[in-house]
Amino acid sequence: MTSQTGPNLQIPRVHLEGSSYEIGFKHGHVLKEQILSQLEIYREIFQQNCKFDWPHVRSISEEFKTSIGLLAPELLEEIGGIADGVADPNVDIIDIVALNARSEIALGQWDDGCTSLAWHIGDKQILAQNWDWRVSVGKNLAIAFIHQAGKPDITMVIEPGIVGKIGFNSSSVGVCLNAIRARPTSTSLLPIHLLLRIALECPSVDAAIAKIESLGGAASSQHILIADLHGGRALELSPLGGVYIPEDQYGIIVHTNHS
Structure with a gap:
C-alpha cells in the first residue's frame, strides 16, 4: 500500500x-x-x-x-x-x-448533494462529479486498483469496507453516483454501491445497462452517470424500474441535486 x-x-x-x-x-x-x-x-x-x-x-x-x-x-x-x-x-x-x-x-433520512457531468466532445469523453457527503468520512477514503481474471482492471475511489464506488476501468467505462431521496426500497435487490462495482466490471455502457437489467435493477432510487468512449448515459434507477437518458445534441448529460 x-x-x-x-x-x-x-x-x-x-x-x-x-x-x-x-x-x-x-x-x-x-x-x-x-x-x-x-x-x-x-x-x-x-x-x-x-x-x-x-x-x-x-x-x-x-x-x-x-x-x-x-x-x-x-x-x-x-x-x-x-x-x-x-x-x-x-x-x-x-x-x-x-x-x-x-x-x-437510511434512504429518505438524509440528503446528498452531488452533481455529475458527462460530455462527449469530438473523440474525447469527460466524466466528473463532486461528492457532497459527511466530512467525517473523508479522512478514511482510499483508492483501490483491482485486477480480476477475465474482467477489466478497475481504478476506484472507495469508502473502506465498501466494494464499489466511483471510478473507471481499463475498457474506458467510468461511473459517477448521485443519491436520490425517494422511496421505495427493496432488500430483494442489490444496493447501489454493488451495482457501481458491477458496472465497472463491464466492457461498455451497453453491457453495464444489460447487466443491471438482468439483476432486476437497484434496491433504492439512485442515479448513476456512466460513460465509455462512445458517449454517456444517465441511469435513473429504482426498484420499480430504470430509465436511461442519452446525452443531448451537444453530447452533454448533467445531473444535480442542488437547487
Whole structure:
C-alpha cells in the first residue's frame, strides 16, 4: 500500500487481485483501521439521523446479505473476505454488508448533494462529479486498483469496507453516483454501491445497462452517470424500474441535486 499526500491529505492506494475472497481479505487487512472508523461513523449517523440502533441496522443487513448471495455471490465472497481481513472479534460479515447498503438502510433520512457531468466532445469523453457527503468520512477514503481474471482492471475511489464506488476501468467505462431521496426500497435487490462495482466490471455502457437489467435493477432510487468512449448515459434507477437518458445534441448529460 502506498499513500498520496498533500496539505492535510493522506489517501491510501491499495492494489487488490486474486479471487473474490482474496481481494476482500487484503482490502480488510490493509484498511482495517479505516473500516473500523467507518463503522463507528455510520453507527453514529444511523443513530442520530435515522434513529436506527445497530441491532436494527444489522437486521436489515441480514436481508441484504441473502439477496447479495443470490444475485452477486462473488461480491458476497469479497465482503466476507473484508470481514475476515479486519480480524476484529466485534466485526462480522453483517457489519460489512451494512456499510455496503448504507444508502438503502437510511434512504429518505438524509440528503446528498452531488452533481455529475458527462460530455462527449469530438473523440474525447469527460466524466466528473463532486461528492457532497459527511466530512467525517473523508479522512478514511482510499483508492483501490483491482485486477480480476477475465474482467477489466478497475481504478476506484472507495469508502473502506465498501466494494464499489466511483471510478473507471481499463475498457474506458467510468461511473459517477448521485443519491436520490425517494422511496421505495427493496432488500430483494442489490444496493447501489454493488451495482457501481458491477458496472465497472463491464466492457461498455451497453453491457453495464444489460447487466443491471438482468439483476432486476437497484434496491433504492439512485442515479448513476456512466460513460465509455462512445458517449454517456444517465441511469435513473429504482426498484420499480430504470430509465436511461442519452446525452443531448451537444453530447452533454448533467445531473444535480442542488437547487
